[in-house]
Amino acid sequence: MSPLTPTDLQRIFEKLDRNGDGLVSLEELKWLLDKIGHEFSPDELEGLVGKKNLDLNEFLFFWESISKQNNNRGDEEGEDGADVESDLAKAFRVFDLDGDGFITSPELECVLKRLHLRDCPSAKDCSAMICAYDTNSDGRLDFQEFKNMMLLTSS
Structure with missing residues (x-):
C-alpha cells in the first residue's frame, strides 16, 4: 500500500462519508478496501473494526493499522x-x-x-x-x- 498523507486520508474519508454525518459505515469502508484489493466479508470487517461506523480519527487509526500489517506481512510469515x-x-x-x-x-x-x-x-x-x-x-x-x-x- 502506498503511503498516503493525513490530508489524502481526510479527503478519502470525506468522499466515503456520502451522507456527511462525520462517520464512515462498514459498507463504505468495505467498498474502499475491495477497490484496493483487501477483501473482507462484512462479518470479518465488523470483527476487525469492532463497531458499525468510524469517525475520522478511528478511520486514520484503522488505515495505519492495515498499512502496518501489510508492510509487516512478509516478516510475520x-x-x-x-x-x-x-x-x-x-x-x-x-x-x-x-x-x-x-x-x-x-x-x-x-x-x-x-x-x-x-x-x-x-x-x-x-x-x-x-x-x-x-x-x-x-x-x-x-x-x-x-x-x-x-x-x-x-x-
Whole structure:
C-alpha cells in the first residue's frame, strides 16, 4: 500500500462519508478496501473494526493499522513473525494480571508501577493509553488491540 498523507486520508474519508454525518459505515469502508484489493466479508470487517461506523480519527487509526500489517506481512510469515507473535503474547500475559484476556487501565498502572519507572504514568495517563488503542471502545485492550499498539509504537 502506498503511503498516503493525513490530508489524502481526510479527503478519502470525506468522499466515503456520502451522507456527511462525520462517520464512515462498514459498507463504505468495505467498498474502499475491495477497490484496493483487501477483501473482507462484512462479518470479518465488523470483527476487525469492532463497531458499525468510524469517525475520522478511528478511520486514520484503522488505515495505519492495515498499512502496518501489510508492510509487516512478509516478516510475520517466517520464523521472525512467529517469534514476534510469541513475544507479544508473553508480554500481554504480563499485563493481564487477572488472566481474563484483557488489559485494563488499573492493570496497566499496576504493572508500570512494579517496573519502578522514574516517571510512572498516572491512572489518568494509563486510561488515556488504553483509550488510544481501544478500537472497540470497551475500555480495555484485547490481545489484537495490544498487538496493534505494540507494532504501531515500535516503528
